Structure formats: structure tokens, C-alpha cells
Amino acid sequence: MSKNRSYTPKTAADGVGAALRFLEGRWKLSILFQLFGGKTLRFSELEKAIDGISQKMLIQQLRQLEVDGIVRRTVYPQVPPKVEYELTDWGQELCPALDAILTWAEQRPSGKPEKS
Amino acid sequence: MSKNRSYTPKTAADGVGAALRFLEGRWKLSILFQLFGGKTLRFSELEKAIDGISQKMLIQQLRQLEVDGIVRRTVYPQVPPKVEYELTDWGQELCPALDAILTWAEQRPSGKPEKS
DNA sequence: TAGGGTACTTACCTATGAGTAAGAATAGGA
DNA sequence: TCCTATTCTTACTCATAGGTAAGTACCCTA
Numbered sequence: 001m002s003k004n005r006s007y008t009p010k011t012a013a014d015g016v017g018a019a020l021r022f023l024e025g026r027w028k029l030s031i032l033f034q035l036f037g038g039k040t041l042r043f044s045e046l047e048k049a050i051d052g053i054s055q056k057m058l059i060q061q062l063r064q065l066e067v068d069g070i071v072r073r074t075v076y077p078q079v080p081p082k083v084e085y086e087l088t089d090w091g092q093e094l095c096p097a098l099d100a101i102l103t104w105a106e107q108r109p110s111g112k113p114e115k116s
Numbered sequence: 117m118s119k120n121r122s123y124t125p126k127t128a129a130d131g132v133g134a135a136l137r138f139l140e141g142r143w144k145l146s147i148l149f150q151l152f153g154g155k156t157l158r159f160s161e162l163e164k165a166i167d168g169i170s171q172k173m174l175i176q177q178l179r180q181l182e183v184d185g186i187v188r189r190t191v192y193p194q195v196p197p198k199v200e201y202e203l204t205d206w207g208q209e210l211c212p213a214l215d216a217i218l219t220w221a222e223q224r225p226s227g228k229p230e231k232s
Numbered sequence: 233t234a235g236g237g238t239a240c241t242t243a244c245c246t247a248t249g250a251g252t253a254a255g256a257a258t259a260g261g262a
Numbered sequence: 263t264c265c266t267a268t269t270c271t272t273a274c275t276c277a278t279a280g281g282t283a284a285g286t287a288c289c290c291t292a
Contacts, residue, residue: 007218009149016214017145019221020136024190029133033125043269049125049156057250060268077210079259080268093220098132100216105135106210109185114243142280159239173238173280195289196238234292241286248279256271262263 022068027053027061032087035071036095038055040086070094139183143169143177145214148203151187152211156202186210 007015023029030050041049047058060083062085063072070091076082087094117180119181123131146166153168157165162173178201181187186207197202 006228009152009191010146012214012218013145013149015218015221016149017219018138020145022221023136024249029129029136030126033132036125044267051126051146054251054253055250056272057268060250072175075269077269079257080266081258081270083269090224093223097213097216097220098128100196100213102131104136104206104213105131107209108206140279160237163239168280170283171240172242174280176280181262191239194238195287196236197288229252236291237289239287242284243285244282246279246281247289249277252274253273255274257269258267261266 001010012042022065022070025064027057028065031058031061031071031085032091035085035087036092038086038092042086043083043085046085047088065091072115130184136179138186140157141177141180143173144181146209147177147181147187147201148210149176151201152204152208154202154208156200160200162201181207 010056027050030053030072031046034049037102043058043062046062048056050058062071062073066073069088070092072086072088074084074086076084139148143166147167148161150162150165159174159178160176163169163171166174178187179187182189185204188202188204188207190200190202192200
């Protein structure tokens, strides 16, 4: 709650860098946007929903999101296995931040001529 | 101005991915935070301000930021050379977006126990 | 004529991310 | 007995980002 707002250029860059590292990886954003809104999906459902992803990559990215505290993994002891993935509260809170970035990107001046 | 707000998980992920690609690169954030606030710095000043960066890397990242329309480069025809770098208007607008990410990162639950 | 200052450029090497393809564990059902 | 379904795991390869070290261009000054 006590926000530590005393950033130097270096600490701010480090902070944002650390945050963006949570999102690094070719498939993480695709996974996140499948789960935003409180959706819960199985491994196989994510695999179908995300075009072109391999099982290896899907697991790898999910595992990273999980240890980072963004995604929660729930295993149901069944055969064949059933595993569900959903966002944590903190993961859901990423939505407005990504929206800010999306908004920024939309405002990009289209042409090259950049004056002032 | 006319924001195209009709995103599917895929298009949203693509949009954010495209935006984040502007920030990819080990030194881009360091450069950005040196220039936020309308600051104008010479090549050699950036080199001194950013600890550990090499000339090759500094130029490479600056060039990418320049072609992406985030940084503006001004050459003064002198000897020895003088080149100044500053953010474009659009580049400055990145600040609130990065702040949203920083805020999100600050809210991360510290411990492992992630309930509900 | 030798050196200094500024802003790059080039060559080369290595670590890492990501891709493909295949294997593995499990128990119920044909 | 073998197949199926589901969720991973493992081995191998390749492209790329980034690192180091050195070189280039320019003109002024001593």
C-alpha cells in the first residue's frame, strides 16, 4: 500500500524492466488475454485457442507465469489428467496496465514526419 | 482519435505485443527514463549516465527508438560532432503507460501464498 | 606531425529463446 | 492386449540479441 514513489531514472528503468520481464516470452500475452476476465481454461483449451503454439511452449510459458504469481494452476486428480489455469488477482490487475500501453500504441503518429 | 476498441484476445495480444516490441532491448528503458521530462542529452552524456552500456549498444538502441518514432535525433554540423537526443511527443506519452506498469508491479503480493 | 575529442562502425563470439519431433505416465474401454 | 485421451518432458537444432575490442572520420591544437 505504501507506494515507494522516489524513482531515479535508473531505479524506474529497473522497476519497469523487472515488470516487463514477467511478460517476456513469445506466447505470454496470448495466454494472458485468453484468461483475462476471470476465465478458466484447461491446458487443451488453451492449446486450441492459441494458434500455432506448441505444447512445449505452452507449458513453459504457463510455468513461468505460475511461478511469477500471475497464473494459478489447479490439478484435478483424474485420469486422463485435468488441469485448469486462471489468473490470480494480481494477474487480473495487469489488464488496465496493458490497456494503457494499448492506448499509447494507438496514438502513434502514422506518418514519418515528426515535428516538435 | 477514433479508438478502435473491439479487441479479441488475439488482436489485443498482438497490439500489446507490437507496443512492447518498441521497448524491447536491454537498454531502451534506461534511455527512455533518462529522457523523460523533456530532457535533451548528447550521445556522450547518455553514455555516461547509463552505467555499463557500450557505444555500440547505445547507438543501436537509439537508432531503433528513432525509427520507431520515440526518440528524435538532432545533428549539429560541428567538429567535433554534436548530436542531441530527446523524446518525441509520442515518446513522452509513454510515461503514464509505464507508470501503470510500475504501479502494477508494486502491488505484487510478496509471499508465495496466493489464495483466491 | 602527433594527439585529442566526439560519434559512430565493424568484426567476431557466445548465451539464450524458441522451434520440431518424439517420448512418457496413467487408467478406462473396445 | 492394445488404443485413447490428456498433460507434460526430453533431445536436438537454429536464429538472434547482446557482449568485447578495435577501427574510422573529422578538424582543431600544440
